[in-house]
Amino acid sequence: MRRNERAIEQYTNDLLKRQYEAVMKAYRKYSRSQKDLTEDIDNLFDSFDDTDYIVSVIAVESSAMDFGAKGRIKKTKLAQFGISFDLQHPLAVEYLQTDRPLILSKISETTKKQVKPFLLEAVKTGESPQALAKKLSDEFLFSEERALMIATHEVGTAYEAGNIIPMLDAKARGLKSEKAWLTVGDEKVTPTHTQNQDDGWLDVEETFSGTGDKEAPASDNPRCRCTMLYRIND
Secondary structure: OHHHHHHHHHHHHHHHHHHHHHHHHHHHHHOOOOOOOHHHHHHHHHOOOOHHHHHHHHHHHHHHHHHHHHHHHHHOOHHHHOOOOOOOOHHHHHHHOOOHHHHHHOHHHHHHHHHHHHHHHHHHHOOOHHHHHHHHHHOOOOOHHHHHHHHHHHHHHHHHHHHHHHHHHHHHOOOOEEEEEEOOOOOOOOHHHHHHHHOOOEEOOOOOOOOOOOOOOOOOOOOOOOEEEEEEOO
16 A cells, blocks of 8 residues: 555655646746746646646556455355456446546646645735745645655545455445454544544445545545454344
């Protein structure tokens, strides 16, 4: 799993660095004027092409999904019911063909929304490039920490998606397939995630009440550390 995270982290770091350089170059161009940068910032980020990055993320997520599914089959002893998994599974193909596993990979649009107010304020006040660079770094907009967050979220989401697919297959075969939400249990856990955990054991297709998700990691927090428990309740 860590190898998969490092692969995505490497691609993300490279893209964030290129974005950072482009933003600072644009700022130096406008820093001595009072020109409205709104449209220019939009055009700046629209010029980034995430295609190669997205392809690499999907490749790594395929591996993480496969690992999660096979691990769940072994742990829950689902092979005795004739359940197996490969990436030709319809749910796996559907997952990897949608935007769902790539929520955080759309970093050009996400970063644009975060950077724009900093850049506009810097131009307005005549702030130095060094001061702006420090603010951007302090906000983790282009940092290694953010790259790691994206990597762990993407890999974790694919892993949990792989976990749940064999359990859905088990339910389709008439087995009582259930799931439960598990938090880390420390002071950083948010109330909505605690509420998910308090839901206890649910049918594998039910939605957790706290965040409205069907499996971890939660959609309301990209730093979610939660995981899932599964069982066949016979």
